Amino acid sequence: MPDGSVVSVATRDRWRARVEPFARGFGRLGLTPNALTVLGFGISGVAAITAGLQWWIAAGVISMGGAAFDMFDGALARATGTASVFGAFLDSTLDRWGEAVVYIGIVAGGFAAGDSLTVILAALAMSAAFMVSYARAKAESLGFKGEVGIAPRPERIVILGVGLILAGITRGPANGPWLQIALAAIAALSSITVVQRILHVRAQASQSEVSH
Amino acid sequence: MPDGSVVSVATRDRWRARVEPFARGFGRLGLTPNALTVLGFGISGVAAITAGLQWWIAAGVISMGGAAFDMFDGALARATGTASVFGAFLDSTLDRWGEAVVYIGIVAGGFAAGDSLTVILAALAMSAAFMVSYARAKAESLGFKGEVGIAPRPERIVILGVGLILAGITRGPANGPWLQIALAAIAALSSITVVQRILHVRAQASQSEVSH
Numbered sequence: 001m002p003d004g005s006v007v008s009v010a011t012r013d014r015w016r017a018r019v020e021p022f023a024r025g026f027g028r029l030g031l032t033p034n035a036l037t038v039l040g041f042g043i044s045g046v047a048a049i050t051a052g053l054q055w056w057i058a059a060g061v062i063s064m065g066g067a068a069f070d071m072f073d074g075a076l077a078r079a080t081g082t083a084s085v086f087g088a089f090l091d092s093t094l095d096r097w098g099e100a101v102v103y104i105g106i107v108a109g110g111f112a113a114g115d116s117l118t119v120i121l122a123a124l125a126m127s128a129a130f131m132v133s134y135a136r137a138k139a140e141s142l143g144f145k146g147e148v149g150i151a152p153r154p155e156r157i158v159i160l161g162v163g164l165i166l167a168g169i170t171r172g173p174a175n176g177p178w179l180q181i182a183l184a185a186i187a188a189l190s191s192i193t194v195v196q197r198i199l200h201v202r203a204q205a206s207q208s209e210v211s212h
Numbered sequence: 213m214p215d216g217s218v219v220s221v222a223t224r225d226r227w228r229a230r231v232e233p234f235a236r237g238f239g240r241l242g243l244t245p246n247a248l249t250v251l252g253f254g255i256s257g258v259a260a261i262t263a264g265l266q267w268w269i270a271a272g273v274i275s276m277g278g279a280a281f282d283m284f285d286g287a288l289a290r291a292t293g294t295a296s297v298f299g300a301f302l303d304s305t306l307d308r309w310g311e312a313v314v315y316i317g318i319v320a321g322g323f324a325a326g327d328s329l330t331v332i333l334a335a336l337a338m339s340a341a342f343m344v345s346y347a348r349a350k351a352e353s354l355g356f357k358g359e360v361g362i363a364p365r366p367e368r369i370v371i372l373g374v375g376l377i378l379a380g381i382t383r384g385p386a387n388g389p390w391l392q393i394a395l396a397a398i399a400a401l402s403s404i405t406v407v408q409r410i411l412h413v414r415a416q417a418s419q420s421e422v423s424h
Contacts, residue, residue, distance in 0.1 A: 085354050086417035092350050093343070093410060100339035107319065107335040116323050123319040123335055127312035130342040131305070134349060138304050141352035142297050198305060205298035
C-alpha cells in the first residue's frame with residue numbers, strides 16, 4: 001500500500017498490472033502473500049548488514065530492491081483473492097521495521113567509520129521517517145485522513161538508496177557528503193511531512209469538532 | 213493517554229484526581245492543554261541535549277520529569293472540558309517525537325564517548341519503541357485493538373530513566389553497563405511487545421475475516 005501518493009491512480013494500476021505476473025510466479029512457488037511480506041523484511045535485514053559493513057552500494061541497491069519486492073505481496077494477495085486486513089497490517093508493520101533496520105545498519109556503519117555526522121543524521125532520519133508513518137496511522141485510528149505530505153515512503157527509499165550508492169561510488173573522506181546529504185534531506189522532508197499531517201488533522205478536526 | 217496499561221482503572225482515576233489541581237494551576241497561568249503538550253515536547257528536547265552532553269543523571273531525571281509533566285495536558289483538558297480529538301492526536305504524536313529525541317541524544321552522547329554499544333543499542337531501542345506505538349496505531353486504524361504487550365511507554369520511560377541515572381552515578385569505563393542494559397532491555401521488551409501486538413491483531417482478524 002502506498003504510504004501517501006504522488007503517483008496517479010492510473011499509473012498505480014498500470015504498475016500493478018506489470019507486477020502481477022511476477023507475483024503470481026511467487027505464488028506458484030508455494031509462497032503466500034504473508035510469506036512474501038516476511039521475505040521482504042529479510043531483504044531489508046540484509047541491506048542493514050551491508051550498511052553496517054559500509055558496503056554502501058550494496059546497501060543502496062538491496063534496500064531499493066527490497067522496497068520494490070514489497071509490491072509483490074499485495075499483488076499476489078489481490079491476484080489470488082487472499083487479501084486480508086491482517087495481511088495489510090503485517091505488511092505495514094514489517095515495512096516500517098524493515099525501513100528502520102536499514103537506518104540502524106547505517107548508524108553502525110557510520111560509527112565504524114568514525115563519522116559522527118552520519119551517525120546522528122541516520123538516527124534523526126529514522127525517527128523522522130517513523131513519525132511520518134506514525135502520524136498517519138494515529139490520524140486514521142482517530143477517524144481522520146493522514147496521507148498528505150511531501151515525503152512518503154517511496155520518496156524516502158529512493159533518496160536513501162541514491163545517497164547510499166553515491167557514497168559508495170565517490171568514497172570521499174568520511175564516506176563523502178552524499179549519504180549525509182540524503183539522510184539530512186530525509187530528516188528535513190519527513191519532519192515537514194509530520195507537521196503537514198498535524199496541520200491536516202487540525203483542519204479536519206476544526207471542521208467536525210467533537211468533545212470526548 | 214496510556215499506551216497500554218499495567219495500572220488498574222481505579223489507580224489511574226486516583227492519580228488523575230491528584231494531578232488535576234496542578235493541571236488547573238497551569239490553566240490559570242493562561243496555558244492551554246495543547247500548549248502544555250508542546251511544552252512537554254520541549255522538556256524532552258532538553259533531556260536530549262543533556263544526554264548528548266553525557267550528563268546522564270540530568271537526562272534521566274529530566275526525561276522522567278517530562279513524561280510525568282505529560283499527564284497535565286490531558287488532565288487540564290478534562291478539567292476544563294476542552295478535550296478534543298485533535299488534542300489527543302497532537303499529544304500522541306509529540307509524545308512519540310519526544311521519546312525519539314531522547315534516544316537521538318543518547319546516540320550523540322554515546323558517539324562522543326566512543327561507546328559503540330550504546331550507540332547501536334540506542335538506535336535499536338528507539339526503533340523498537342517506535343514499532344510498539346506504530347503497531348497499536350496501525351491496528352486501531354484498521355479497527356482492531358492493539359493495546360496489549362509488556363512494554364508500553366510508561367515502562368519504557370522508567371527503564372530508560374533508571375538506566376541513565378545509574379550510568380551517571382556509576383560512571384564506569386564507557387559509561388558503565390547500566391545504560392546499555394536499560395537500552396537492551398527496552399529493545400528486547402519492545403520487540404516482544406510488537407510481536408505480541410501482531411499476534412493479537414491476527415487473533416482478532418481470524419475471528420472476523422474480512423476480504424478487501
